[in-house]
Amino acid sequence: MVSEGERRQTTIYDVAAAAGVAPSTVSRAFSRPGRVRAETAERIRAVAAELGYRANPQARALTTTRTGMLALVLADVTNPVFAEVVRGAGRACERDGYTLLLAETEESAEKERAMVDRAQGSVDAIVLTSSRMSDAAIRQIAKVEPLVVLNREVPGVPSVLVDFEPAMRRITEHLAELGHRQITYVAGPEASWADGMRWRGLRLATEHLGIRLRRVGPVAPTVAGGQTAVVDWDDHRTSAVVAYNDMVAIGIVRRLTASGVRVPEDVSVVGFDNTPVGELVTPALTTVAAPLRALGETGASNAIALAAGARSRATDPIRLPTRLIVRESTGPARD
Amino acid sequence: MVSEGERRQTTIYDVAAAAGVAPSTVSRAFSRPGRVRAETAERIRAVAAELGYRANPQARALTTTRTGMLALVLADVTNPVFAEVVRGAGRACERDGYTLLLAETEESAEKERAMVDRAQGSVDAIVLTSSRMSDAAIRQIAKVEPLVVLNREVPGVPSVLVDFEPAMRRITEHLAELGHRQITYVAGPEASWADGMRWRGLRLATEHLGIRLRRVGPVAPTVAGGQTAVVDWDDHRTSAVVAYNDMVAIGIVRRLTASGVRVPEDVSVVGFDNTPVGELVTPALTTVAAPLRALGETGASNAIALAAGARSRATDPIRLPTRLIVRESTGPARD
DNA sequence: ACGGCGGCGGCAAGCGGTTGCCACTTGTTG
DNA sequence: CAACAAGTGGCAACCGCTTGCCGCCGCCGT
Known part of the structure; x- marks a missing residue:
């Protein structure tokens, strides 16, 4: 039953008047359960509902300093x-x-x-x-x-934060089990904290397992970035590469594939993040899922x-x- | 120079006192440019900056009824x-x-x-x-x-809204140009307004070009959904299928491919939405980009x-x- | 019978801005 | 020179809700 235009919001004052109580009581009926007699509260609620009352969040926030x-x-x-x-x-x-x-x-x-x-x-x-x-x-x-x-x-x-260290260790172990003895890490943006952590984790793990680790990049965290990462691949190939993330990994795979290198037969590639695409791409990406x-x-x-x-x-x-x-x-x- | 704990936010009153003007003037200095002499406004701004004054959005909203x-x-x-x-x-x-x-x-x-x-x-x-x-x-x-x-x-x-009708017409024309005479549409969620529009657009376009149109579904708007869409494919095959969206299209392609049907040699598949994955998948998806x-x-x-x-x-x-x-x-x- | 106390409700003072209106200055005009 | 308008600034009343405090009432203990 809303009439035309500019209807002012109904306030606790309206409700108070309609219910025959003080505004403060209306306020308490809503925000201080128990502070008001049950029946009174009930009546107020009913009136409020009838009038379509809705608390004004700004006004509330003004006094409580909490905005929700x-x-x-x-x-x-x-x-x-x-x-x-x-x-x-x-x-x-x-x-x-x-x-x-x-x-x-x-x-x-x-x-x-x-x-x-x-x-x-x-x-x-x-x-x-x-x-x-x-x-x-x-x-x-x-x-x-x-x-x-x-x-x-x-x-x-x-x-x-995502616990990168065990993640990188798992990757390294997985690769080691498959017989890989050297890994290339393709780094993401330098400013990225995550990149630092991944690199660090990888270094620790490879050291521990006696695997040779090389680093290239940084590259943009995109497919295009990944493609640029392997331009001079022939000079520094390793049998496995770990990418900053899935996008980069996909870029790497594409580039490799395009130049006749087969994945995973010739080189293994692992991504990071478990992005949905990783599963859809060919070959499907080995990656790590972060929560x-x-x-x-x-x-x-x-x-x-x-x-x-x-x-x-x-x-x-x-x-x-x-x-x-x-x-x-x-x-x-x-x- | 912030001291410990519970520091009250500085208000226009603080600024007013420090600048030797009334609170209303401070308010106007900020929200009513020109209403206050330029020098005064400048001074107030300076004091405000010094004190680290920041308007309280809730208080403002209370009177203006605009929260931004x-x-x-x-x-x-x-x-x-x-x-x-x-x-x-x-x-x-x-x-x-x-x-x-x-x-x-x-x-x-x-x-x-x-x-x-x-x-x-x-x-x-x-x-x-x-x-x-x-x-x-x-x-x-x-x-x-x-x-x-x-x-x-x-x-x-x-x-x-996205103008679906021309989009569906373009798809249809593209397919027609390639010699396709029948199309299967794989529908998305029934509740979806977009699905209705796509189907409608496709119907119009195919009618106009004298192409046979069939509809299957609805299916979930996911890869899995797409895969379920072509279970009984052999009974009703058409040379082209238009999917509700890219995910469904990918599902269809996978299913088809898995059962020995080649895309696009045996059947053409088109998606919708130009999702990033569409480009990464094999074969890369023909699709329509919506703005x-x-x-x-x-x-x-x-x-x-x-x-x-x-x-x-x-x-x-x-x-x-x-x-x-x-x-x-x-x-x-x-x- | 009286003081005390707990339960319930109202009063009124804010919270931090905005704004209508008035007052005072200056500058302008006839 | 008086009348007036424009330019500035201040006063105070809100905006809608919360909350400290007070008062009233009925009940209990002694």
Whole structure:
């Protein structure tokens, strides 16, 4: 029964008047259960429903300083890896009655700053994914606002990250079992924390197993990037290559295949991230699955907990386990 | 120079005191350029900057009833199609200084309702992508809040959509040119407005060109769905099949290939959406590219315009053009 | 009978901005 | 020189909700 135009939202005052109580009582009926006699509360609820009352979030936030919103900032939703993280964060938010605010930085540190800045006042907590900002900047934000970083380690700031070391070890073992004695790592963007961790993990593992490791790159984390990685392949071939991620791996495979090198007969290629494409491509990619959804989810819910007052600051990072997925792009080394 | 703990945010009152003016002047210095003498404004700005003043969005919203936020609700960010839309909407928001609020419904109409409900009070406008709600429900929301729907036509509600008809015509012509005289359409989810449009467009085009059209499905809009679509292929084979989307097309190709049917030599397959995978798969998919980014962008900016007072309600839907991308999954019909 | 207490509801003061209106200065005009 | 308009700044009343505090009432203990 809405009449035309500009209808003012109904407020607690309207409800109060209609129910014959004070506004404060209406407020309490909703936000302070038990503080009001059950029957009164019931009556108020009924009247409110009848009038279509809906609390004004801004007004509430003004006094409580809590908005019930969580900001997730990341580089690119279009990247399946991040999309998965968004999904996880969304779930956590829904569970806790929070609203998700999404900020895409498109890889720019300044944009990231700007978005965080903007969000700051509007949200109860912030989750930074693969941040491009400096440790100092991040720490600065963390002291003003509940903050958790994903896939990044900033001392003193809560973080949750994919546990790369065992992942790289598993890859190395897998390759070693197949008889490979040297591996090429094709690096991703230098600014990438993940790249650093993967390289490090790989170095540790190969050292331990006595495998020779070579590094090329950095290349763009894309198919095109992967293709550029193997231009001078003949001069430095190894029987196995580990790529920064699936896209790069696919690029490598294509390039190799195009120049007559067969995968996995001639060289084995392993990706990272378990992107959906990895399964669809020929040969299907051996890769490692990271719990991206869980990353987003625990990140968000920790942030929310922080906002709710959990003062568990100086904790160690939470590390999420990975899983090696062996498909067709890896095979026995041809001696 | 931040001291420990619970520091209260600095407000216009603090700035006013420090600058020796009234709070209202501070307010105007920021939100009403020209209303205050230039030098005064400058001084206020300086003081504000010094004190690290940041307007409280909630307080502002309380009086202005404008939050500067836009809600984008969609089923699944994990779907590249939607991810692209998000990206577009994000761009539009950034351009206009808006903040993006993202709601994932995971295909559930109830969740969609709930999220819209929640968002309602917090945003200036809403963009619904491939909504699962009834026309009536959507219209209801539209009369309370600026709303635009994407890929959906609801009379009286502003909408922007991919122009399917020419797209399907292009597909049909392409196939006809290759000598195909019958086409199978593998349908997507029944609830999908897009599916209806694609089928309709295909019917029109095939009729016009005198091509026989058959329909199978519906199937899930996934690779698995596509695989189930061709179980009884031998009984009803056509030389060409048009799939609901790229995923389904890939499923079809795999199934066909697995049972010894070659693509495109024996049958041509065309997808829809120009998902990134389409290019990576073998054979690379012929498909149609929809301007998804633009869809999100114009949707969002129209919604923002609406919020800003544009009363261009009863307009016709905006239709965005598509582009046929011919790759390797289509070829001459073998007579 | 009286003081105390717990349960319930109302009063009113904010929260941090915005804005209509008024007042004071200057500059302009007849 | 008076009247007036434009340019600036301040006052104070909100916006809608929360919350500390007070008051009223009925009940209990002694």
